[in-house]
Amino acid sequence: MATCDVCGNDYWMAFEVRTVGGGVHTFDSFECAIQRLAPRCEHCDCRILGHGVEVEGRFFCCAHCARSADRLGAEIKDTVGAHPG
Secondary structure, eight states: OEEOTTTOOTTOEEEEEOOSSSSSEEEESSHHHHHHOBBBOOOOOBBBOOOEEEEETEEEHHHHHHSSSTTTTTTTOTTTTOOOO
């Protein structure tokens, strides 16, 4: 069994996540993995679980938040689900 890095639960179905930077983390659930690894939106502070938006090295959960941050993202268009043409 392995102990979760976030909650300390000792669980037989725990899993490891290895990061590009060489980090190794043990989690007992995706919830704990998200809490430890998912970045936060710099505008609304929610966890970014999808692709998100990156502008000048800053991360946002959506185009709306990117456009709302200072002068960043004025040209960003959120096209998810948009009909082409």
